[in-house]
Amino acid sequence: xxxxxxxxxxxxxxxxxxxxxxxxxxxxxxxxxxxxxxxxxxxxxxxxxxxxxxxxxxxxxxxxxxxxxxxxxxxxxxxxxxxxxxxxxxxxxxxxxxxxxxxxxxxxxxxxxxxxxxxxxxxxxxxxxxxxxxxxxxxxxxxxxxxxxxxxxxxxxxxxxxxxxxxxxxxxxxxxxxxxxxxxxxxxxxxxxxxxxxxxxxxxxxxxxxxxxxxxxxxxxxxxxxxxxxxxxxxxxxxxxxxxxxxxxxxxxxxxxxxxxxxxxxxxxxxxxxxxxxxxxxxxxxxx
Numbered sequence: 001x002x003x004x005x006x007x008x009x010x011x012x013x014x015x016x017x018x019x020x021x022x023x024x025x026x027x028x029x030x031x032x033x034x035x036x037x038x039x040x041x042x043x044x045x046x047x048x049x050x051x052x053x054x055x056x057x058x059x060x061x062x063x064x065x066x067x068x069x070x071x072x073x074x075x076x077x078x079x080x081x082x083x084x085x086x087x088x089x090x091x092x093x094x095x096x097x098x099x100x101x102x103x104x105x106x107x108x109x110x111x112x113x114x115x116x117x118x119x120x121x122x123x124x125x126x127x128x129x130x131x132x133x134x135x136x137x138x139x140x141x142x143x144x145x146x147x148x149x150x151x152x153x154x155x156x157x158x159x160x161x162x163x164x165x166x167x168x169x170x171x172x173x174x175x176x177x178x179x180x181x182x183x184x185x186x187x188x189x190x191x192x193x194x195x196x197x198x199x200x201x202x203x204x205x206x207x208x209x210x211x212x213x214x215x216x217x218x219x220x221x222x223x224x225x226x227x228x229x230x231x232x233x234x235x236x237x238x239x240x241x242x243x244x245x246x247x248x249x250x251x252x253x254x255x256x257x258x259x260x261x262x263x264x265x266x267x268x269x270x271x272x273x274x275x276x277x278x279x280x281x282x283x284x285x286x287x288x
Contacts, residue, residue, distance in 0.1 A: 196258025
């Protein structure tokens with residue numbers, strides 16, 4: 001697939017002049033699809049980017065003046081910049097950018113091949129960086145804009161078998177915090193959106209698995225038992241909170257999206273703080 005092939009026309013599209021324009025990556029399924037549906041239902045406009053935009057055909061038919069689909073592999077930096085230019089051509093501006101595209105590399109650290117690790121980070125980390133770099137000149141010229149960086153509630157620490165997923169999201173967390181401080185004076189607001197667990201097909205269609213090493217069979221079985229069969233709530237239940245976040249005049253730099261996930265992160269933070277305190281005397285042996 002040509003990563004910059006457009007499925008829909010990118011000629012200027014007529015729609016309500018006060019409707020905001022969203023640029024959403026990974027828009028064809030899961031959270032991206034849910035966000036796209038919610039934005040369109042709110043009467044706003046979307047440039048929906050994904051590797052395969054075919055699943056968005058029904059939305060395009062229902063919203064011909066408010067939705068433009070762009071075929072895009074975010075790991076291709078040149079394609080990202082070209083697609084952002086096409087998005088601006090379609091609606092004249094960008095108001096809210098949702099860096100949502102991503103996948104899961106499932107397996108133990110030792111099992112992953114070099115190519116698997118690089119491919120994973122090319123999408124989950126570098127792809128989001130390329131999108132941010134491509135949209136910022138347009139947002140800065142407008143003097144406004146929102147950049148919502150979709151990460152994970154698990155970025156505070158790695159978890160066995162999904163370490164590279166956590167690593168990519170943690171790296172995006174850190175870069176996004178820095179970015180928020182760099183662009184705020186231009187009227188651009190950046191929020192790290194730490195998503196909880198939703199039924200997004202991340203563990204099916206969005207997963208690359210390592211070749212399992214028998215040495216980890218026991219751990220793999222324990223992790224599967226711990227996760228159980230609960231895929232989480234429908235991703236559409238997360239969309240109202242994201243829309244509300246995008247409307248806030250002074251949004252937070254970091255937001256946990258999900259009540260259960262909020263409780264889990266709070267408990268993990270407390271446990272980490274207790275561990276720091278337990279070993280405070282050893283920390284203070286060094287003067288730095």
